[in-house]
Amino acid sequence: xxxxxxxxxxxxxxxxxxxxxxxxxxxxxxxxxxxxxxxxxxxxxxxxxxxxxxxxxxxxxxxxxxxxxxxxxxxxxxxxxxxxxxxxxxxxxxxxxxxxxxxxxxxxxxxxxxxxxxxxxxxxxxxxxxxxxxxxxxxxxxxxxxxxxxxxxxxxxxxxxxxxxxxxxxxxxxxxxxxxxxxxxxxxxxxxxxxxxxxxxxxxxxxxxxxxxxxxxxxxxxxxxxxxxxxxxxxxx
Numbered sequence: 001x002x003x004x005x006x007x008x009x010x011x012x013x014x015x016x017x018x019x020x021x022x023x024x025x026x027x028x029x030x031x032x033x034x035x036x037x038x039x040x041x042x043x044x045x046x047x048x049x050x051x052x053x054x055x056x057x058x059x060x061x062x063x064x065x066x067x068x069x070x071x072x073x074x075x076x077x078x079x080x081x082x083x084x085x086x087x088x089x090x091x092x093x094x095x096x097x098x099x100x101x102x103x104x105x106x107x108x109x110x111x112x113x114x115x116x117x118x119x120x121x122x123x124x125x126x127x128x129x130x131x132x133x134x135x136x137x138x139x140x141x142x143x144x145x146x147x148x149x150x151x152x153x154x155x156x157x158x159x160x161x162x163x164x165x166x167x168x169x170x171x172x173x174x175x176x177x178x179x180x181x182x183x184x185x186x187x188x189x190x191x192x193x194x195x196x197x198x199x200x201x202x203x204x205x206x207x208x209x210x211x212x213x214x215x216x217x218x219x220x221x222x223x224x225x226x227x228x229x230x231x232x233x234x235x236x237x
């Protein structure tokens with residue numbers, strides 16, 4: 001039996017605008033979980049349906065900030081780099097994948113894209129917009145698997161079922177986060193210190209789950225989040 005094909009969205013190389021980029025950790029985590037990883041570069045909306053025809057599951061990867069115009073907000077002074085081509089592609093990809101009930105694992109920026117695709121909004125800069133916020137935007141040059149803070153996993157959620165724990169320590173490389181939830185989403189994880197939303201899911205879907213940290217960075221560590229990748233691959237089989 002062929003392994004399920006899992007599409008992984010590409011980012012852009014911030015040093016060279018003409019290049020796409022993808023951390024190999026995403027590929028290794030999917031491969032280790034038994035899936036066939038395929039990188040997805042942005043294409044026109046007309047090609048999104050044929051692209052989805054070739055996929056069994058989808059991973060929305062991390063990267064740049066989401067354009068606030070896409071959720072009806074004005075740009076915050078601390079808004080980071082925005083790549084509208086990627087935003088438009090991933091929103092179309094996500095909405096059409098949701099319509100097909102395709103399994104989705106959304107990671108960091110991916111969780112934010114998922115929320116916006118379902119009508120939600122974002123905190124554009126946690127440090128200046130969230131009273132009493134803890135540190136979330138750690139230096140991305142440090143070891144990606146170093147732990148930053150704790151996330152409380154809410155009972156009765158798929159995330160709790162997959163991780164088998166009521167709290168986990170995670171890495172953290174973001175300054176944006178989910179604000180108002182998109183329609184059909186529920187919160188599955190909260191940062192223990194400041195209650196920033198760290199996990200969301202769609203209970204009515206076959207498998208739609210987002211996390212704000214980077215589980216792929218742990219694929220070769222003794223303590224990992226590999227069960228998340230195993231879950232999306234299993235749902236896609």
